[in-house]
Amino acid sequence: MKRAYFYIDDVIWLFRDLTRQRPASLFDNFMLKQLKKAHELYGAKFQLNVFYRTDFFYGNDEFTLSDMTDAYKPEFEANSDWLKMAVHSKQEFPDYPFVNLDYKDAYDIVQTVMAEIRRFAGENSITYTMTPHWGPASLEACKAFKDCGVKLLWLSSGPIIPYDGDEDSLPYGHAFRLLNNRKPETMLFTRGGLNTAISRSICGHNHVSTEEGKATRGTTYNHYDEATGLYFKHLCSVPAINTVPSGKVDDYVLPHVEEEFLGMATHEQYSYPDYFAYQPDHFDKILRACQLAHENGYTFIFADELVQE
Numbered sequence: 001m002k003r004a005y006f007y008i009d010d011v012i013w014l015f016r017d018l019t020r021q022r023p024a025s026l027f028d029n030f031m032l033k034q035l036k037k038a039h040e041l042y043g044a045k046f047q048l049n050v051f052y053r054t055d056f057f058y059g060n061d062e063f064t065l066s067d068m069t070d071a072y073k074p075e076f077e078a079n080s081d082w083l084k085m086a087v088h089s090k091q092e093f094p095d096y097p098f099v100n101l102d103y104k105d106a107y108d109i110v111q112t113v114m115a116e117i118r119r120f121a122g123e124n125s126i127t128y129t130m131t132p133h134w135g136p137a138s139l140e141a142c143k144a145f146k147d148c149g150v151k152l153l154w155l156s157s158g159p160i161i162p163y164d165g166d167e168d169s170l171p172y173g174h175a176f177r178l179l180n181n182r183k184p185e186t187m188l189f190t191r192g193g194l195n196t197a198i199s200r201s202i203c204g205h206n207h208v209s210t211e212e213g214k215a216t217r218g219t220t221y222n223h224y225d226e227a228t229g230l231y232f233k234h235l236c237s238v239p240a241i242n243t244v245p246s247g248k249v250d251d252y253v254l255p256h257v258e259e260e261f262l263g264m265a266t267h268e269q270y271s272y273p274d275y276f277a278y279q280p281d282h283f284d285k286i287l288r289a290c291q292l293a294h295e296n297g298y299t300f301i302f303a304d305e306l307v308q309e
Contacts, residue, residue, distance in 0.1 A: 002298045003220065003260065003299055005300070006300065009049045009267045011048040011085075012051040016054065017029060031268070038287050045081075045300040051088055052089075052112060055093050065113065076125050083125070085125055086127050086130055086131070088113075089109070089133035096133075096135075096136060099137065100181040100182055101140065103140040103144045114126060128151040129303040130145055136186075136203045139183065139227065152222060152232075152303050153233070156208075160187045160203070170202070171200075172198075187203050194243040205225075222306060231307050235265070237261065238262075238263075240265050242279060254292065257296040
């Protein structure tokens with residue numbers, strides 16, 4: 001069986017809108033309406049990777065998951081066979097929030113977000129695959145994830161690059177994120193993909209060799225990490241949908257349709273007209289990616305279903 005997986009990162013504005021606008025149904029919300037359309041047409045299932053709160057970068061209008069209404073809990077539970085949630089981070093900034101984090105801080109963040117999801121959406125709405133914001137996590141954070149019930153974790157792979165002290169070798173001030181409370185496992189590697197601005201990136205404990213990473217890409221195989229008991233996996237076969245040029249989804253999905261695992265992803269904010277990088281065709285690209293998976297014989301799953309414990 002060929003399996004497809006789709007996750008959406010950075011999700012928080014959805015919950016703010018549900019709470020403040022109070023639509024009659026979850027699926028009167030413009031974002032969830034489109035995801036349900038993809039589910040009904042193509043059998044798509046979606047994992048929403050959730051922030052605990054909005055970030056002050058966008059203005060001093062704070063919303064947290066503790067503010068989220070529980071009025072839609074029955075509807076979330078009724079649709080939990082295709083719509084689930086997982087922890088992403090506390091908020092959008094700073095980048096790499098888990099890369100040098102201690103156990104307690106990581107544990108508290110994950111437990112806090114999971115508790116809120118259970119409150120407003122029910123236990124069945126949680127999936128135990130985790131993509132930490134920006135990806136890498138310290139060894140202590142990975143142990144905390146495992147103790148919170150996480151089964152499968154995003155990985156990076158490739159040769160490690162020594163950091164030579166040149167701050168300009170990393171974009172966006174990321175040298176500070178590398179060095180602040182640096183753990184022994186915090187290193188550099190070359191990140192692939194369409195976003196050349198972050199070609200050099202930070203990696204943590206959930207980083208493996210090129211060979212181990214390749215074994216998990218496009219397959220149902222997961223790398224077992226003996227230090228934590230977690231499984232690591234390349235979760236994306238194609239670049240994030242928000243980085244794919246308009247009208248070019250086929251060019252990036254079709255080369256992978258003979259693989260047994262097709263991982264796809266995007267980010268919530270590109271659907272919002274008031275976001276500075278809004279993409280008017282964002283949902284069109286999501287729907288097309290799901291359509292291609294469906295037409296090429298894929299069954300959508302949640303990735304933690306691949307873990308056999």
